[in-house]
Amino acid sequence: MELYRGMRNKSELTQMKKKLNSYNVIHYNEDVSELAIKLVLDYRLSRDLTIPDAIIAAMSDVYQLPLVTYNVKDAKFIPHITLHPSREHTRFAAPMAVWPPFFPI
Secondary structure, eight states: OHHHHTOOSHHHHHHHHHHHTTSEEEOOOHHHHHHHHHHHHHHHHHHOOOHHHHHHHHHHHHTTOOEEESOGGGTTTOTTOOEEEOSOOOTTOOSEEEOSSEEEO
């Protein structure tokens, strides 16, 4: 959802849909929801953790997948996730994405 939200026109949306077709989608579930709530309660005030970043971090933890991110500082304090700094930053890179080859939407 976050990636679709960032598209400025139909052309960008079409490109994003094509890019995402090469990924398996993992879904938000009750375990992710509970952990995301815990992360927000634990880190909202001290680290300014946003709800989207909490959800993505929770998905990484619940699904036991490494987290590839351009914004390492936004997640380095979260326990139980393995961070990998992204080498590429483009308009189509999410602030946080799970790889390989899963992508939380």
